[in-house]
Amino acid sequence: MNRNDVTEMIVAAKIAKGIKWADVAVKIGLAKEWVTSACLGQMAFTAEQAAIVADTFALPPEAIPVLQAVPYKGSLPTAVPTDPLIYRFYELISVYGTTFKELIHEEFGDGIMSAIDFKMDLQREPHPAGDRVSITMSGKFLPYKTY
Amino acid sequence: MNRNDVTEMIVAAKIAKGIKWADVAVKIGLAKEWVTSACLGQMAFTAEQAAIVADTFALPPEAIPVLQAVPYKGSLPTAVPTDPLIYRFYELISVYGTTFKELIHEEFGDGIMSAIDFKMDLQREPHPAGDRVSITMSGKFLPYKTY
Amino acid sequence: MNRNDVTEMIVAAKIAKGIKWADVAVKIGLAKEWVTSACLGQMAFTAEQAAIVADTFALPPEAIPVLQAVPYKGSLPTAVPTDPLIYRFYELISVYGTTFKELIHEEFGDGIMSAIDFKMDLQREPHPAGDRVSITMSGKFLPYKTY
Amino acid sequence: MNRNDVTEMIVAAKIAKGIKWADVAVKIGLAKEWVTSACLGQMAFTAEQAAIVADTFALPPEAIPVLQAVPYKGSLPTAVPTDPLIYRFYELISVYGTTFKELIHEEFGDGIMSAIDFKMDLQREPHPAGDRVSITMSGKFLPYKTY
Amino acid sequence: MNRNDVTEMIVAAKIAKGIKWADVAVKIGLAKEWVTSACLGQMAFTAEQAAIVADTFALPPEAIPVLQAVPYKGSLPTAVPTDPLIYRFYELISVYGTTFKELIHEEFGDGIMSAIDFKMDLQREPHPAGDRVSITMSGKFLPYKTY
Amino acid sequence: MNRNDVTEMIVAAKIAKGIKWADVAVKIGLAKEWVTSACLGQMAFTAEQAAIVADTFALPPEAIPVLQAVPYKGSLPTAVPTDPLIYRFYELISVYGTTFKELIHEEFGDGIMSAIDFKMDLQREPHPAGDRVSITMSGKFLPYKTY
Amino acid sequence: MNRNDVTEMIVAAKIAKGIKWADVAVKIGLAKEWVTSACLGQMAFTAEQAAIVADTFALPPEAIPVLQAVPYKGSLPTAVPTDPLIYRFYELISVYGTTFKELIHEEFGDGIMSAIDFKMDLQREPHPAGDRVSITMSGKFLPYKTY
Amino acid sequence: MNRNDVTEMIVAAKIAKGIKWADVAVKIGLAKEWVTSACLGQMAFTAEQAAIVADTFALPPEAIPVLQAVPYKGSLPTAVPTDPLIYRFYELISVYGTTFKELIHEEFGDGIMSAIDFKMDLQREPHPAGDRVSITMSGKFLPYKTY
Amino acid sequence: MNRNDVTEMIVAAKIAKGIKWADVAVKIGLAKEWVTSACLGQMAFTAEQAAIVADTFALPPEAIPVLQAVPYKGSLPTAVPTDPLIYRFYELISVYGTTFKELIHEEFGDGIMSAIDFKMDLQREPHPAGDRVSITMSGKFLPYKTY
Amino acid sequence: MNRNDVTEMIVAAKIAKGIKWADVAVKIGLAKEWVTSACLGQMAFTAEQAAIVADTFALPPEAIPVLQAVPYKGSLPTAVPTDPLIYRFYELISVYGTTFKELIHEEFGDGIMSAIDFKMDLQREPHPAGDRVSITMSGKFLPYKTY
Structure with missing residues (x-):
């Protein structure tokens, strides 16, 4: 299980459960901009933050240390974005x-x-x-x- | 004489004369962000604005209609910028x-x-x-x- | 299950069942151009539209919220298309x-x-x-x- | 003198003289879409059309046969356009x-x-x-x- | 099952069974050039042609409608081919x-x-x-x- | 003066004088396909052929040895051609x-x-x-x- | 099973069993340069050679015809190699x-x-x-x- | 005058005068492979070698120190060569x-x-x-x- | 099992177990820079080193010869790194x-x-x-x- | 005159006059690493530094303000360097x-x-x-x- 796997789980759970990024940010106690980018695999969480994220998105326990490791950053699939x-x-x-x-x-x-x-x-x-x-x-x- | 030629003249004159973008913006009466991007070849000037720009940077008269034409936009030489x-x-x-x-x-x-x-x-x-x-x-x- | 998975299911079901895009558009009540692009993963459906799409293409229930999420757009595999x-x-x-x-x-x-x-x-x-x-x-x- | 040179002359003359594409199209007697693309170096003119174009934009006589040759088409400087x-x-x-x-x-x-x-x-x-x-x-x- | 899957099955069956493209073309009754390109995923078959292809290469029934759908064309993995x-x-x-x-x-x-x-x-x-x-x-x- | 310069002179002279490739091929005594590609800078001429080419297109004498040197081949400006x-x-x-x-x-x-x-x-x-x-x-x- | 699958099996078996390319070449009776490139998926084997290769690397029987088919050549993952x-x-x-x-x-x-x-x-x-x-x-x- | 200018002069002089690389190598007293790559702008000459090269190709005196400077290497215009x-x-x-x-x-x-x-x-x-x-x-x- | 598979196992185990590269380096007896790059798939280990690595990260026995084979080097997914x-x-x-x-x-x-x-x-x-x-x-x- | 022009003048003068970067650094009073990168167009000089540089390399007076302007950085012609x-x-x-x-x-x-x-x-x-x-x-x- 690597960080990309965890990000895909988070995105799938968000859609399936109708979770809002702003609400996750409130739970973590930080700005929605930072929290969203971290959930999308661009920032490293602390242990407590990772536990909240895992709980919110119903992630398996193995995901928790992965959320704390510093990720390989860059969220886009192409050098010139198509979206x-x-x-x-x-x-x-x-x-x-x-x-x-x-x-x-x-x-x-x-x-x-x-x-x-x-x-x-x-x-x-x-x-x-x-x-x-x-x-x-x-x-x-x-x-x-x-x- | 195309727009790139005019942009290079503006940049050279700015350096040689020590002109500040903020001062050009005051003369034009618009925000420094818009005026700078226009001077750098990304926006089209009106006739009056073009005359002010030509006067400020001592551009030749042929440059005035060029400044009023809509430019081909994109200010960077590579898809991933090196600067x-x-x-x-x-x-x-x-x-x-x-x-x-x-x-x-x-x-x-x-x-x-x-x-x-x-x-x-x-x-x-x-x-x-x-x-x-x-x-x-x-x-x-x-x-x-x-x- | 992400949007690409759902798009592949739709395309496979369309071919297997011989469904026509124009008929799906009639069911949805919108233009065939919009409906086709949405089925191909480029637009977000409303809840009712998603239910119709899921029913038409026999998609699993988990696909329904995925169809309602805004997708990462861009439908082509290369910058210069080969088709x-x-x-x-x-x-x-x-x-x-x-x-x-x-x-x-x-x-x-x-x-x-x-x-x-x-x-x-x-x-x-x-x-x-x-x-x-x-x-x-x-x-x-x-x-x-x-x- | 190649076609690119002629295109640059046309564009410069258009800006300097304030010529409109729609008016050139009327002179040529064809749609403004075809005439504009031809003036921009994407189509070949007939001898009579080339003479009108040369007259309109005050091109030198050597430009006339160049306008009649089939150009190497493609009007954009990059595969993904920046404008x-x-x-x-x-x-x-x-x-x-x-x-x-x-x-x-x-x-x-x-x-x-x-x-x-x-x-x-x-x-x-x-x-x-x-x-x-x-x-x-x-x-x-x-x-x-x-x- | 998409067209790429079917093409891979055809190629694998061809190698395993020692089938010749020229013989497939005779069965289909068309030129070997067209038939080979179609088997390689570049053309759409009619229903009868698809049935012959499926029979020849022992493809599963689901492959038959896939062979009849118009494929996304382009047979090479890189813009400049390495082979x-x-x-x-x-x-x-x-x-x-x-x-x-x-x-x-x-x-x-x-x-x-x-x-x-x-x-x-x-x-x-x-x-x-x-x-x-x-x-x-x-x-x-x-x-x-x-x- | 390099081969590109000579090719540009040939192309300009061809347009200006209304020369046909097929006629040049007759003068050289070879197929129009080979002669055209050679005039376009892709093949090396012999001394006699180079003299005929120079005469036909009114090239300066320095061009003659350049036409005899083996050129760096490749006639297109982009890997995927735009024309x-x-x-x-x-x-x-x-x-x-x-x-x-x-x-x-x-x-x-x-x-x-x-x-x-x-x-x-x-x-x-x-x-x-x-x-x-x-x-x-x-x-x-x-x-x-x-x- | 395609040629890439077979190449990966060969490489894995070589490492696991400590086989040397030079020894495989002796078994085949050809130069180590040709034999290595063929084992790495760049050349087609004859039936007898394929049987020796399959025996040496303990490949499954389906691999034998695959080794005899002409592969899509090019052994490197990027146009400019990183190794x-x-x-x-x-x-x-x-x-x-x-x-x-x-x-x-x-x-x-x-x-x-x-x-x-x-x-x-x-x-x-x-x-x-x-x-x-x-x-x-x-x-x-x-x-x-x-x- | 930079190294590219000097290389172009050498290549032009070689063609115009019919000089052979092998003969230049004899004059320099080194292998034709090294001498040719150096004349083509890939290696640095010593003072004596540069003088011989300048004399052979009738280069201007300013070229002599340029030939002694270490060049920016890489002789090809594209990552995948077209020639x-x-x-x-x-x-x-x-x-x-x-x-x-x-x-x-x-x-x-x-x-x-x-x-x-x-x-x-x-x-x-x-x-x-x-x-x-x-x-x-x-x-x-x-x-x-x-x- | 290829070297990439082994590298992913090492990285996953490192995160899951909270192992430090500096500690692995002490076990191997070499600099942390070399050991980390080797663990990340860029260098070949000796048999003893591979055994220590396998033990440290709880790798399966098949991984040990893979760690000793010379890898295809280059650790980054894009030519210009995004991280x-x-x-x-x-x-x-x-x-x-x-x-x-x-x-x-x-x-x-x-x-x-x-x-x-x-x-x-x-x-x-x-x-x-x-x-x-x-x-x-x-x-x-x-x-x-x-x- | 832009910064690239000035950099080319500096490089040409350095070669022609046999100037050493280390000596320029001594004149400027800073590290040779910083001074060389600045002379190569990657850093902005102060007025006094620019005057020393202009004097050392015999640059024209117009070059002095150019050396003081912040340059567009990036010293290499290709994303993967060929040298x-x-x-x-x-x-x-x-x-x-x-x-x-x-x-x-x-x-x-x-x-x-x-x-x-x-x-x-x-x-x-x-x-x-x-x-x-x-x-x-x-x-x-x-x-x-x-x-």
């Missing part, structure tokens, strides 16, 4: 990638926005012309240094 | 792509976050452990409908 | 892609034709020199806006 | 490719829709919730035969 | 592709040789310096038309 | 590749059809339902031997 | 490929070294500074001919 | 790659044949059925060691 | 690759750092601003030689 | 990538070694069996955190 929802994020990088680069360098100098010391929040933004998805990302700026 | 700053955004999609998908579907049902009816704001977020890059994205939710 | 029928559509984009772009921009300005707020209709067009396939696509124009 | 407008068409094939295949085979048997004996028409479809792009494609069905 | 015999055909296109294009256009004008309204014949051509493979291909010329 | 005429040949390999393999092995045993000791002939085949392209290929069978 | 030993051969082609081409053409004119009418011998070459791998390849020169 | 002569070597690795691996490991244990401490010799091997290309490669075996 | 930790090493090569090349050539002349006669040591480097990963690599310089 | 020296580093990641991952996670938990807060030192390590390249890398450990 339209995910592709739109890829398109944003394609269209705005050099803009991100220019504006971050203009404000901070040479360096990057960390994808590790990073958190995000995804919310519904009500709007008369149709509600919007609002995503706030926050990543530590890491400067290149000379040596 | 570390831009790669981190690609990595976020790789790691969080299925999380975006699950949470948006849980909140809104089947559909996507538009990358066209979209805006964003990039700011410095002061933090005692090191300042952070904060990006707020807002895209209209577009539902799949049956027919 | 001749599907390749011809890819070729049309290769040959006419820039034409689509120029004519839509000439008529509407900068923006795209939505692939989400989209419907289509595929019909036989009788013709003395050999019948033709007629496809009418209709997608909402989504304009890029400044901000 | 959002063109990508949506690629996405439609990704999502609906197997649907096209199933419905054409159900109606016509084994074979393809020709991309050669093909024509299309692109129109604005007025709609209270926002105008739509309407595209009607018509391609001859070509059956596979036994031998 | 030396098949690669030589790929090499011929690489070396002679532009020659095919020039000579067909010189003789027929703009258009293509159909790969659908197509037949071929593969024979041994005796030769004192070593026998040769002779392949005659015949495909209908399909002209591009203006509209 | 519809050339793609149809690629599709034939995709659909019939395993058929070629099975039938050649059935007739000859393990080995290949040579793409070097190879010739071909391309002709118009008149047909009441529309003329056809007829291509006859002849390649020496080369057996794998044990050692 | 360091095999990569070094790829690197030699990358670094020396144009050298092979120039020297063979200088000596023989236009043509190739056959990879079919080919044999090779791999030996240990004792050397005071560390023993060396010595590989002698011999392939028939096949000239391109005019026609 | 038939060079492809045959790639095919040998594809077909015999696992054989090389098995036989070297059987003889030497885990390790590789060096592509750096490597030399080769390419000769014509006369043969009544047609002369053959004979290539002898010798590379130091480098063992993996534990630590 | 963020491993990607950073890829990024270092992308950013510093030409720097490695220039500095090694400046110090040693033309040649490479061996990846075979190679060892490395990975340690925690305590640091007040956050501990660091320290990796020391040592590879024999292998010079290109003339011949 | 043997650089490939060996890629191979180390292929063979040891999962080992890096396991050992860093075992020591530090989930997170990465930073490639931004990173420095390295490359030295000659004298050794009786042949000198070695010694590279010490030090990157800050960045932990994934829950939120």
Whole structure:
């Protein structure tokens, strides 16, 4: 049993039982963004978190240590994603990638926005012309240094 | 003279003259995110905007109609970006792509976050452990409908 | 049991039982284009639709919630399709892609034709020199806006 | 001077002079879809058509025979297009490719829709919730035969 | 049971029983080229043909409707084939592709040789310096038309 | 001046002067298939042939030794060709590749059809339902031997 | 049971029983290079050879006809090999490929070294500074001919 | 002026002047295999060698230090070579790659044949059925060691 | 049972039993870097080492000879790694690759750092601003030689 | 004039003038590893550093602001490097990538070694069996955190 097996079990149980990610996040006590990515095999759980997850999705006991091991990350089957929802994020990088680069360098100098010391929040933004998805990302700026 | 030629002229002039994107945005009267992406060849300018851009970067007159034509979009030379700053955004999609998908579907049902009816704001977020890059994205939710 | 498993069951049952997509569409009460794509794993069904599909193709009960979950979309095994029928559509984009772009921009300005707020209709067009396939696509124009 | 050179001249002249594809089509006396694709280097012109094109875009005389030669077709720089407008068409094939295949085979048997004996028409479809792009494609069905 | 499963059964039975493609073609009453490609999963059989194939290769009854469904075509595992015999055909296109294009256009004008309204014949051509493979291909010329 | 430069000069001169490949072949005294591929940079000419080619296309004297050097072969810009005429040949390999393999092995045993000791002939085949392209290929069978 | 299955059985039995390729070659009576490549699924055995192979590796009887069928060749899982030993051969082609081409053409004119009418011998070459791998390849020169 | 420029000058001069690689090798006093690969931009020359090369091919003085710098190696434009002569070597690795691996490991244990401490010799091997290309490669075996 | 199967068993047992690589290394008596890579299927064990590994991870007896066979190396599922930790090493090569090349050539002349006669040591480097990963690599310089 | 142009000027001047990277590093007062990567277009210089670089390599004045702009990083022309020296580093990641991952996670938990807060030192390590390249890398450990 590897992490992919466990992720497939979680996804199947979620669908079969009608569980919501937001509810799992409440049980774990962390943001729904972190908890969902962890359930989808991208983050490592602590022992207590793994026990809650196993209980929630009725996983076998062998799954519990697997949930605690650091996974091989990367959730997508192709380098350019085919799913339209995910592709739109890829398109944003394609269209705005050099803009991100220019504006971050203009404000901070040479360096990057960390994808590790990073958190995000995804919310519904009500709007008369149709509600919007609002995503706030926050990543530590890491400067290149000379040596 | 095509749009790539004009973009290279803009970038060269920006470096040579020490122009800031934020100042160009003020002249145009729009957000720095939109103005930068347009200067980098991803958006079409109006006639007045094009004239301001040409004046700011000392572009030849032939560049003005080129800035008004809709460009072939996509700002990156490779499908997986090599530049570390831009790669981190690609990595976020790789790691969080299925999380975006699950949470948006849980909140809104089947559909996507538009990358066209979209805006964003990039700011410095002061933090005692090191300042952070904060990006707020807002895209209209577009539902799949049956027919 | 994931969505791919269910799609394979549907395709196998369709062949074994000689079911027609057009008949399934009548049962569901929607266009054959939408119903076929949904049966092939590209759209999410409602509970009632899923029950009809399960009954039609004699699927096991566990398949019903799977049909209601939003699938990971993308129906083709390779980036450039190898099947001749599907390749011809890819070729049309290769040959006419820039034409689509120029004519839509000439008529509407900068923006795209939505692939989400989209419907289509595929019909036989009788013709003395050999019948033709007629496809009418209709997608909402989504304009890029400044901000 | 090859066809790519001529295409670049046409595009540059169109932008500089503010020429519309629809007007060129009227001069040529054919559909705007065919004329645009031919101007963009995907079709071969007759001698008279080439003369009109050269006159319209002020091309040098050497361009006239080049416009009459059959071009190496394919208008896009990458196998998966990066431009959002063109990508949506690629996405439609990704999502609906197997649907096209199933419905054409159900109606016509084994074979393809020709991309050669093909024509299309692109129109604005007025709609209270926002105008739509309407595209009607018509391609001859070509059956596979036994031998 | 999908078409790939049936193809693997056919190939395994052919090897185990020492069946020859030419003999299957005689039973079906069509050319060995068409029959072999159909047995290898590239063409759809009629009901009578499928029954003969099933009988010849001792396939289970469920295979019969599968043989009648139109398959997803494309017989090779990689875009550039690794098998030396098949690669030589790929090499011929690489070396002679532009020659095919020039000579067909010189003789027929703009258009293509159909790969659908197509037949071929593969024979041994005796030769004192070593026998040769002779392949005659015949495909209908399909002209591009203006509209 | 390399071979690509010379090929571009030949193609440009052919278009500008309205030269036919078949006429060049008559001047050289060889088949139009070989001569065309050689003019397109895929074969090496002898000194006399090179002189005729240079004279026919009004090439500069430096081109003559370049035409005699063995070129780096491969005439297509992408691994999967985008031009519809050339793609149809690629599709034939995709659909019939395993058929070629099975039938050649059935007739000859393990080995290949040579793409070097190879010739071909391309002709118009008149047909009441529309003329056809007829291509006859002849390649020496080369057996794998044990050692 | 296909050829890959048989190859995996051979490799597993070789490891489990500690069989040496050189000893299998002696039993077959051919060079170790040919015998190893055939056992690894790249060549077709005769009936007697297949019987010896089956006996040596304790294969089931169904494997014997499979060993006699001509396999789909190509032994590597990726176009650029990842295994360091095999990569070094790829690197030699990358670094020396144009050298092979120039020297063979200088000596023989236009043509190739056959990879079919080919044999090779791999030996240990004792050397005071560390023993060396010595590989002698011999392939028939096949000239391109005019026609 | 970079190394590619110099290589192109050498190749052009070789063709224009009818120089033979074997003669250049005699002037340099090294094997034709090493000298040819160095002239083709894959090896670094010493000062004296560079002077001889510059003199032989009538290179400008600036080329001399460029010939002495270590080049970025890799002589082929695509990962899978399109030129038939060079492809045959790639095919040998594809077909015999696992054989090389098995036989070297059987003889030497885990390790590789060096592509750096490597030399080769390419000769014509006369043969009544047609002369053959004979290539002898010798590379130091480098063992993996534990630590 | 092949090496991949054994590697998966080792990884599963490690997680289930909470074994540490550093402890396995102590049992084997070699560096943790070598032992971990060998356990992950990249190196061949001796008979004694294989017995210890089998005992440690409770592997079945058939696994022991498999651990002693030389594996097909390469531990990553994609050419550009998706896992963020491993990607950073890829990024270092992308950013510093030409720097490695220039500095090694400046110090040693033309040649490479061996990846075979190679060892490395990975340690925690305590640091007040956050501990660091320290990796020391040592590879024999292998010079290109003339011949 | 863009950064690539400046990098090519630097490399050409270095070769023509026989400048050593180590000497440039002394002038700048930083490590040779950082200075070389910056000269090769991977890092941004300060105004004073840029002036020293321009003086050392006799660059035109326009190059000075270009050297101060943050470059688009990535120094290699292909995703898998072809140059043997650089490939060996890629191979180390292929063979040891999962080992890096396991050992860093075992020591530090989930997170990465930073490639931004990173420095390295490359030295000659004298050794009786042949000198070695010694590279010490030090990157800050960045932990994934829950939120």
